[in-house]
Amino acid sequence: MKTLVATLAFLIAVDAIATRESAFRIPVSDFxxxxxxxxxSDPKWSVLDLPGRERTEYALIQEENYARICAKSHNTxxxxxxxVDLDPRxxxxxxxxxxxxxxxxxxxxxxxxxxxxxARIYLTFDFDPADLPFVERVKHTLIKTxxxxxxxxxxxxxVWANKAAPGTVAPNPYTNWVQMVxxxxxxxxxxxxxxxxxxxxxxxxxxxxxxxxxxxxxxIMTDTDDTKSSATGYYGDITFRKSTE
Numbered sequence: 752m753k754t755l756v757a758t759l760a761f762l763i764a765v766d767a768i769a770t771r772e773s774a775f776r777i778p779v780s781d782f783x784x785x786x787x788x789x790x791x792s793d794p795k796w797s798v799l800d801l802p803g804r805e806r807t808e809y810a811l812i813q814e815e816n817y818a819r820i821c822a823k824s825h826n827t828x829x830x831x832x833x834x835v836d837l838d839p840r841x842x843x844x845x846x847x848x849x850x851x852x853x854x855x856x857x858x859x860x861x862x863x864x865x866x867x868x869x870a871r872i873y874l875t876f877d878f879d880p881a882d883l884p885f886v887e888r889v890k891h892t893l894i895k896t897x898x899x900x901x902x903x904x905x906x907x908x909x910v911w912a913n914k915a916a917p918g919t920v921a922p923n924p925y926t927n928w929v930q931m932v933x934x935x936x937x938x939x940x941x942x943x944x945x946x947x948x949x950x951x952x953x954x955x956x957x958x959x960x961x962x963x964x965x966x967x968x969x970x971i972m973t974d975t976d977d978t979k980s981s982a983t984g985y986y987g988d989i990t991f992r993k994s995t996e
Contacts, residue, residue, distance in 0.1 A: 775842055777833050777969050777989040780818035784809035784831060799830035799873075804976050812985075815944075820986045822870070822973035830873060830972030837966040837991055839876075843952045844994045847872055848987035850944045851911050851935075857978040858913030860931045863924045866977045870984030871910040873970035874951070876963050878904035904928050905963065907954055909947070911984070912936040920958050930958035944987070950994065966991075 787796055800806065806829040812821045820831070851869035859865025905928060912919070912933040919936075923929035932954055934947050955963040973984040 773993050775835075775837060775991040777835070777991075779820055779833075779971060779986050779988050780811070783811045784820065785811075787831070795834045797832050797834070799832045799970050799972065801828045801974075801976070804828040804974075807973050809971075814985070817987065820971065822971065822984045822986070823981075824867075824869075824973045824975040824983075825981045826976055826979050828867075828972075828974035828976040830970040830974075832873075832968050832970040834968055835966055839951045839955065839963050839966055842966075842991035842993060843950055844948060844992045845872070845874070845909075845951055845989065846946065846948045846992060847909075847989040848944055848946050849911070850985040851941050852983040853941050854911060854913040854937050855975060855978055855980055855982050856913065857980060860910065860912055860915050860919070860921055860933065861924060864977050865913070866924055867975045867980065867982070868908075868910045868912065868984075869973055869982035870986065871908050871972045871974075872989065873968075873972050874907045874909075874966055875903040875968040875970075876905040876907075876955070877965045877967050880904060902926065902928065903968075905955075905959065906930070907932060907951070907958060909934050909949060920954070932958070944985075951991075 782796060787798060805827040807822055807824040807827045809820055809822050809831055812819050849870045853869065855867045855869055857865055858867050908923065908929060908931045910931055910933055913936065915933040915936055917933055917936050919933040921931050923931055934949065935945060952963070969989060971986045973982055975982050
């Protein structure tokens with residue numbers, strides 16, 4: 752009997768380890784954004800600032816007995832970034848929960864003046880600038896010369912759009928180095944928590960027609976600077992999983 756109990760305990764422990772290894776969680780709800788530049792101890796979190804933009808307000812709240820991050824934007828744009836080093840061929844599925852009060856009325860993912868979203872999940876990928884075509888290498892050099900902004904060379908944005916049909920994939924109007932994926936759109940599901948799941952490999956290949964390198968960062972971002980409007984978004988935890996599990 753003792754042998755049976757010991758064997759069962761061992762199997763349970765092995766299963767628990769396998770479960771932990773099959774998923775990687777971004778602890779969105781485990782920190783207070785107001786402390787991020789003061790006395791916050793996790794070096795993986797940082798603020799994503801945009802040149803010449805005021806910051807969006809991020810706060811830790813309690814809703815439906817869960818800790819969430821609430822983002823309020825009033826003609827502002829900034830994000831919260833969590834540094835990672837994940838192989839999307841291993842962790843190829845991303846899951847997250849989010850909610851918005853409403854879509855941005857003037858939002859339009861095809862126009863610079865409409866590049867605003869009440870909620871977005873922003874994935875950046877490692878990419879060697881030497882692999883850019885010549886003209887794009889020149890553009891990248893100019894950007895690095897005249898600004899301190901670290902524009903990603905490969906990024907996917909999962910967004911709550913305004914009028915783009917869910918599933919739409921389009922280049923960001925500012926740069927095709929960033930590709931937009933409309934996951935939700937409009938106000939049909941506004942005001943309710945939504946759980947989303949996307950295959951990162953499929954989305955990256957569809958957007959860039961190439962294979963991705965490692966994921967280097969995961970950001971949450973609510974912005975309304977291009978439409979000069981306001982929006983409120985809410986974020987729960989983000990999890991990367993193996994589709995084989």
